Amino acid sequence: MIERNWLEFVNPELIDLFPLQFVNCDRLQKHDAIYIFDEVGSGKTITSGLMALDYIEQNHKDVLIITTKALSAGEHQGQFLGDWYQKLPFIDMGYSHHVHIINNYYSHIEKLARRAFGLIIIDEAHLFLSDDTKKRIALEQLTSEKVVFLTATPIKSTQHDLQTYINIAKNMTKKEIPNNWIRNIETIGKEKDALICSRFDITSPVTRYFKDTIQSLQIREFHKTAIKRHETLIHEVGIKYEDSRTPQQQKAEQTVAFIETRLKEQHDSRFVIFTRFIEKEAEVLRKALEEADFMKFREETPGKSFAVVSGSNNYELAHYSNKTKENTLPTVLVVSYQIAEQGVNLPGYNHVINYHIPAFPSAIEQRYGRIDRLAKSGKQYEAIYNCFILTTNFYDSNNSNFYAAISISLNNLLKFLPSRNTILSRKTLTSYLSAASILLRQREIFNEALKSQEHIAKLYFSAKADKAAEDDADITYQLLFSLYEKVEDFEFNDEPYNIDHFKKTLQEALVSTFDVLSVSGTKLAELLLNKYDVAAETAIWDNIFYRNSIDSHENLSDLDAINDAARFIRECDTYTAYRNRFEQELAPNYRFNQYKKALDYFFYKVFDGNLLRYVFPIAVNQSYQKVVFDCQETIKYLAKEVGQELTEADMHIILTNINRWAPKLPLFVFFGEFERLVGNISRTNEDISRGYNDISNRLCTRKNYSGNVFIKAISQLQNIQTPAYPDIQNEVRAMSHEDLTKQIVLIESDHFDENKNKIGTLVTTSKFLKLLYHFTRKEVCSFGMLKDSSNSTGSVYHSIFADIENIKTQMVNIIYHPSISEEMKVHFKENYYKEIPLEIIEHVSDSCLRDELNEYNRLSRNLIDLQNQELTIRNYMSMFMHFVFSEYPNSRDERAQRLWVKDDLKYDMKLPNNYYYYLEDYWTIHIIRELFGVKLNSDHVVHSSVYKMDTVTL
Numbered sequence: 001m002i003e004r005n006w007l008e009f010v011n012p013e014l015i016d017l018f019p020l021q022f023v024n025c026d027r028l029q030k031h032d033a034i035y036i037f038d039e040v041g042s043g044k045t046i047t048s049g050l051m052a053l054d055y056i057e058q059n060h061k062d063v064l065i066i067t068t069k070a071l072s073a074g075e076h077q078g079q080f081l082g083d084w085y086q087k088l089p090f091i092d093m094g095y096s097h098h099v100h101i102i103n104n105y106y107s108h109i110e111k112l113a114r115r116a117f118g119l120i121i122i123d124e125a126h127l128f129l130s131d132d133t134k135k136r137i138a139l140e141q142l143t144s145e146k147v148v149f150l151t152a153t154p155i156k157s158t159q160h161d162l163q164t165y166i167n168i169a170k171n172m173t174k175k176e177i178p179n180n181w182i183r184n185i186e187t188i189g190k191e192k193d194a195l196i197c198s199r200f201d202i203t204s205p206v207t208r209y210f211k212d213t214i215q216s217l218q219i220r221e222f223h224k225t226a227i228k229r230h231e232t233l234i235h236e237v238g239i240k241y242e243d244s245r246t247p248q249q250q251k252a253e254q255t256v257a258f259i260e261t262r263l264k265e266q267h268d269s270r271f272v273i274f275t276r277f278i279e280k281e282a283e284v285l286r287k288a289l290e291e292a293d294f295m296k297f298r299e300e301t302p303g304k305s306f307a308v309v310s311g312s313n314n315y316e317l318a319h320y321s322n323k324t325k326e327n328t329l330p331t332v333l334v335v336s337y338q339i340a341e342q343g344v345n346l347p348g349y350n351h352v353i354n355y356h357i358p359a360f361p362s363a364i365e366q367r368y369g370r371i372d373r374l375a376k377s378g379k380q381y382e383a384i385y386n387c388f389i390l391t392t393n394f395y396d397s398n399n400s401n402f403y404a405a406i407s408i409s410l411n412n413l414l415k416f417l418p419s420r421n422t423i424l425s426r427k428t429l430t431s432y433l434s435a436a437s438i439l440l441r442q443r444e445i446f447n448e449a450l451k452s453q454e455h456i457a458k459l460y461f462s463a464k465a466d467k468a469a470e471d472d473a474d475i476t477y478q479l480l481f482s483l484y485e486k487v488e489d490f491e492f493n494d495e496p497y498n499i500d501h502f503k504k505t506l507q508e509a510l511v512s513t514f515d516v517l518s519v520s521g522t523k524l525a526e527l528l529l530n531k532y533d534v535a536a537e538t539a540i541w542d543n544i545f546y547r548n549s550i551d552s553h554e555n556l557s558d559l560d561a562i563n564d565a566a567r568f569i570r571e572c573d574t575y576t577a578y579r580n581r582f583e584q585e586l587a588p589n590y591r592f593n594q595y596k597k598a599l600d601y602f603f604y605k606v607f608d609g610n611l612l613r614y615v616f617p618i619a620v621n622q623s624y625q626k627v628v629f630d631c632q633e634t635i636k637y638l639a640k641e642v643g644q645e646l647t648e649a650d651m652h653i654i655l656t657n658i659n660r661w662a663p664k665l666p667l668f669v670f671f672g673e674f675e676r677l678v679g680n681i682s683r684t685n686e687d688i689s690r691g692y693n694d695i696s697n698r699l700c701t702r703k704n705y706s707g708n709v710f711i712k713a714i715s716q717l718q719n720i721q722t723p724a725y726p727d728i729q730n731e732v733r734a735m736s737h738e739d740l741t742k743q744i745v746l747i748e749s750d751h752f753d754e755n756k757n758k759i760g761t762l763v764t765t766s767k768f769l770k771l772l773y774h775f776t777r778k779e780v781c782s783f784g785m786l787k788d789s790s791n792s793t794g795s796v797y798h799s800i801f802a803d804i805e806n807i808k809t810q811m812v813n814i815i816y817h818p819s820i821s822e823e824m825k826v827h828f829k830e831n832y833y834k835e836i837p838l839e840i841i842e843h844v845s846d847s848c849l850r851d852e853l854n855e856y857n858r859l860s861r862n863l864i865d866l867q868n869q870e871l872t873i874r875n876y877m878s879m880f881m882h883f884v885f886s887e888y889p890n891s892r893d894e895r896a897q898r899l900w901v902k903d904d905l906k907y908d909m910k911l912p913n914n915y916y917y918y919l920e921d922y923w924t925i926h927i928i929r930e931l932f933g934v935k936l937n938s939d940h941v942v943h944s945s946v947y948k949m950d951t952v953t954l
Contacts, residue, residue, distance in 0.1 A: 002029070006053045007585060008592040008664050009089030019575070019582050020214045021047045025054040026202055028119075033147050033169035033177050035206040039420055040152040040369025041345075042211035048121045048150055049084040055146070056098045061118025064144070068124055069103040070317055070344055079321060079344070080123065092669045094676060104128075106135040113141040120172065125149040126362060129156050129164050134491060140171035147172050152369065153362030157408055159186075159416045181206045186416055187546040192559045195546060197418045198568040200575035208417055210544060212561035217569060232425040233387040248280055252288035255355060255389055259332060260292065262351065263304070266383075270329060270349040274337045274367055276356035278310050282334050285355070289332060297330035306332040323348040325381055337367070346370045350381035354388045359401040361409040361423055368422040386422055397483060399435075400442065406432045410524045418546040418559070429525045446510050449479040450503070459484060460502050464492040483509055527556055592661055595654055598639035598646060600665040602631070605638055607667070610767040612923055616774055618809045619922040621832060624658045625816040659813050670728065675775040678879075743769035744927075763924060770923035776879035777926065779805040800869050801876075807863045808833065814856045819849050835860045880930055 004025075010017065021043060027034050028051050036044050052063045065072075065080060072078040081101055090096045100117075102108040104127060120142060122128065128136050147169045155161045162182045169177045181204060185196045192198055196208045237254040239247045255273070262269050275281035289306045290296075297305040307330040309316045322345050323329055329348045337356060349371045358364060368386050390399050405423060449455065459480050487509050490502065524547075543558035544565075559565060569575050606614040613620045614627050628635065632651050639646045646654075654661075662668060743766040765773075774780075778801040815828045824840060835857045844850045918924070 002058070004054060004057065004585065005664070006057050006089060006093060007589045008661070009092050010589055010593075011087075011089070012590055012593055015046065015087045016218055017050075017586060018043075018214050018218050019579050020200075020207070020209050020217055020569075022050060022582060023200075023202055023578065024051050024207070027205060028055060028146060028148070029058075030203065031205040032145070032173050032175050033149070033166070033205060035149045035154070035165060035181075037151060037154045037206060037208045037417065038214070039210040040365060041372055042152070042209060042214055044150045044152070045080060045083050045123075046087060048123070048148055049088045049090075051148060052084075052099065052119065052121065053088060053090065053093075053095065055119045056095045057093075059118050059145075060098070061145070062098050062100060063119045063121065064112070064115075064117045064142075065099070065101040065121045066104050066109065066123060066139070067101065068127075069105065071123065072101050072103040079318070092664075092666055094669055094673050097676075104135060106133075106138050109135055109138040109142065113138065116143040118144065119146045119148065120144040121148045121150065122168075123150045125151040125165060126153050126156055126161075128168065129161050131164075132491075136168075140168055142172055143174070144172050153360075153365050155416060156360050156362050162416070178205075182416075187418060187548055190548055192557070192564050193568040195418050195559070195565070197544065197561075198559070198565045200569045200572050200578070202574070202578065210420060210561040210565065213565045213569070216562045216566040217575075232423060232428050233385050234390060234427055234431065235387060236390045236392055238392045246284075248284045249288070251355075251389070251391065252281075252284045253291075255285070255353070256288045256292045256294075258387075258389075259353075263331070266350075268325070269331075269351060270325075271332045271351040271353055272346055272349045272367075272370060273332060273334045273353045273355050275334060276337060278336060281355060282308050282310065282336065285334050289334075294332060299328055301330075304332075305330045306334065308334040310336070317344055320348070321345050325350075337363070344370055350384045352384075352386050354386070354398075357388055357390075357398040357401045357405070359404040359408075361405045361419075364405055365420070365422045388428075402428075403432055403435050406525075418544050420544055424528065424545075426529065429529055432525055433522060443510070446479060446483060449476045449483075450507060450510065452476055452480075453503075455480055456503050456506070457499055460492075460499050463490075480506065524556055531556075588657070591653060591657070592664070595644075595646075595650065595661075596665060597642050598635065598644045599654065599658070599661065600667050601642050602635045602638050603662070603665060603667050606631075607767060610764070610770070612767065612770050612774070613920045618805065618812055619774070620920050621808070621812060623812045623816040624662045625655055625813075628655055628658050629816070671771065671775075674771070675780075678772070678775055762918070763928070764918070764921055765924045765927050769927065773880050773923055773927050773930075777801075777930075778876055778878040778880075781879040782876045800866055800873070804863065804866050804870065807859050807866065811856055811859050811863070814852050817849065817852060819846055824853075833860055833863055878930065880927075 024034065024036065024047055034051070036047055038044055038047070048065075055061070056063060067078070067080045070078075071080040078101065081099065084099070085091055085096070090099060102112070104124070122139070128139055130136055149165050149169075154165065159182070163179060166177050166179045166182075184204065185206060185208065187195060196204075196206070197210060197213065235255070235258045237251050239250050243250060245253075259271055262271075273285065275285065286306070286308050292304075294304045294306045295301050297307040307320070309320075317335070320329055320333055325348050327348055333346070333349065337358070352367050352371055354364065354367065364386070371384055388398075388402055390402060406428060409419070409423060455474075455476050458477065462481075463484060483506055487505055490505055492498065544561060545556065545558050548557050603615055613622070614631065617623055617627050628651070635651070635654075636646045663672075745764050745766060746761050780802065782801055811833055820828075821844075824836065827836060827840065836853055841850060841853045841857075844853065
């Protein structure tokens with residue numbers, strides 16, 4: 001396994017890491033295209049988040065998520081990213097700027113056609129299966145190094161759909177993508193233990209696991225909370241065309257009556273109704289519910305209530321998503337299938353009512369998955385139901401779609417993907433077998449209707465305008481409209497031949513609607529009816545089905561997600577070895593999170609006390625181990641304030657790991673974001689186009705930059721989440737417009753000299769000015785001229801200061817190694833950064849420590865070389881000076897200068913002639929050195945001499 005630092009940022013209290021999800025990070029390392037076909041509700045969103053975290057850490061490239069409108073809009077850019085940011089450490093690690101999200105509309109995808117990404121994650125990937133849609137064409141014009149497909153329903157109609165994902169990946173990555181996995185996942189000829197859902201194969205780019213399997217293989221003990229899945233409920237409504245009420249009114253009223261019957265049988269039931277049209281169906285249902293005394297939902301509404309989600313804004317559905325049965329919710333939630341069919345979690349409901357029935361079992365599985373979610377015990381219904389509204393009239397598209405879905409499920413889906421049952425039951429199969437004669441009559445009538453070009457044109461323009469069918473007595477028009485309800489993703493335009501294309505689409509819909517009762521499907525239906533006992537009405541719901549023979553219909557088989565699939569994986573040697581490595585990799589994560597809160601609080605308190613030598617100890621030649629060692633009692637005391645007791649054993653673990661842990665604490669992540677913002681804003685690409693490659697032309701000097709670096713960075717900090725310490729943002733923001741002199745603090749000393757005379761004025765700087773200096777000092781970014789530079793006006797960029805600090809950091813970490821002897825500690829104290837005598841090293845028995853000491857001597861020699869290079873610098877400019885002397889806007893003058901800068905060549909900052917400072921106050925000393933060793937030249941460029949410091953007496 002590769003090193004994954006992000007694991008230590010993951011909070012075990014927010015998320016469980018499952019081996020079957022985590023292994024996809026390794027899959028992404030090996031493959032350019034990954035296909036996650038796991039069951040609905042099995043955590044594909046979190047799986048993709050783990051993959052994205054891992055990819056960003058390893059590659060530092062951008063990730064694009066393409067998902068549905070319902071999941072990409074609203075707070076935190078939608079539910080998809082909301083899950084990522086709430087449960088995974090994208091913000092804590094400062095990775096959120098690498099993540100981008102759009103909905104899967106053509107217009108949004110097309111805008112990114114020329115943008116290259118490192119990784120693209122396509123959520124609900126089955127929505128791109130149609131070859132000739134604009135959004136599919138736009139998708140294949142995107143460029144990415146790697147692609148991840150997420151869908152629980154990868155097969156819409158036939159196994160050929162699987163090749164579509166490979167074709168998309170080829171076009172996006174511009175690479176050859178293998179397709180041998182299609183044959184490998186086929187169920188034909190395989191026993192239970194050889195199925196894709198029962199195998200652990202890290203070399204495969206595709207997965208098909210079920211949520212019970214994933215959870216039963218977690219590290220912690222798992223106890224499945226069984227849900228009793230009832231058989232499919234069918235409710236038939238009778239339409240009377242001589243009735244004064246329209247067919248839609250009759251259907252709505254009878255559906256509401258069905259709901260009221262169910263409420264009498266189970267009073268706490270709740271219902272999600274999936275419709276296709278707003279005006280024709282949802283609004284008619286609204287009126288029927290009101291007439292039946294259902295009240296419009298409000299939090300305080302008692303009794304029966306309803307809500308209609310029309311999609312008029314991006315926040316409607318969020319009010320009802322991710323709520324359980326214990327929450328206050330409307331009794332009936334009417335939604336459009338385009339809005340809520342994918343990705344939305346509605347575990348607070350126990351009935352899905354298919355008011356509009358899709359022709360594909362994949363869509364039915366997606367809908368059922370909205371309520372079939374895993375929840376904590378006591379927060380879920382004991383029984384959940386999948387309901388279908390059929391009509392007795394012979395030209396309703398819902399009926400034919402219903403039978404088509406059953407046929408596809410039996411004939412195509414099961415021979416490639418083991419599938420959770422969401423539609424098959426004794427009643428549905430009996431209805432399926434008895435529908436042949438009815439479907440034959442329907443086909444003849446629809447064929448006759450398709451001969452009317454006038455009616456087809458009328459329907460075309462009505463559908464193009466997104467208007468509902470006219471409720472008149474024109475039976476031909478009603479027939480064609482019901483047939484159109486089966487058409488998905490047809491693209492309307494103003495080209496004349498498109499009406500002919502529309503007619504062809506209707507004809508194709510007719511064929512797929514009525515050619516459903518195949519011989520093989522009929523035999524499979526009969527087999528299922530014979531296989532399950534008549535009394536066991538619910539038994540069929542507890543199984544995962546697959547076909548292990550293409551010719552012998554008696555070989556339709558089933559398996560259990562836990563007792564079969566999980567057991568086979570658990571017994572696999574490859575999985576056992578991976579799990580052991582996985583547990584070892586997770587161990588530091590649990591240790592770090594055990595102490596993270598207490599450590600973070602300690603560093604916050606010392607920062608709040610302006611003691612930056614503890615926050616950034618390397619600046620004063622110390623390490624975090626030294627800080628913890630010296631402050632053990634303080635850390636223990638402060639830990640109690642956040643509800644944690646730390647023992648001596650705990651402190652030993654902290655001492656061992658603190659150098660690695662400190663940069664990962666939330667406070668330091670926030671500091672890192674501040675550093676990134678200041679750094680980005682301090683640079684400009686303005687002069688690169690003119691041929692200047694020198695960094696001096698890229699820093700924002702006063703002559704090419706308007707606005708103060710610090711203020712702009714602070715304004716962006718509002719988007720950085722630091723929930724534990726919001727005061728930090730408030731204080732930084734409050735001081736951003738103040739005169740710099742207010743950040744230099746003069747205080748009366750309470751110290752006395754040896755003659756008992758009170759020492760004079762002490763000088764220090766505010767913690768926020770120190771913070772700014774720390775991230776903009778010469779060790780972070782600087783450029784200057786060397787003494788032997790032949791070009792007196794040109795600047796030579798150098799990283800000498802940064803290299804020196806990097807080497808010192810490595811050396812200090814060795815100095816405070818817990819196994820260092822007292823003799824060596826004395827040497828280090830007297831000879832900082834100098835080589836250790838060989839005779840001392842030779843007496844070290846620990847070979848690992850001896851290697852580290854030899855590495856220390858190598859670093860010491862490198863440090864001498866760099867310090868010699870430092871002597872060749874004539875002068876330099878740090879990023880800090882750009883903050884200090886850049887212009888900034890105010891209400892009186894758009895290009896005002898800092899108050900202490902009187903003109904281009906002078907400034908009038910003053911300090912007392914004599915003052916004292918704390919020896920370890922590295923930041924105050926260097927800030928003053930920068931400010932008082934500075935001059936402005938006629939080009940408005942700030943220069944600071946490396947050694948000049950004669951303005952004040954220290």
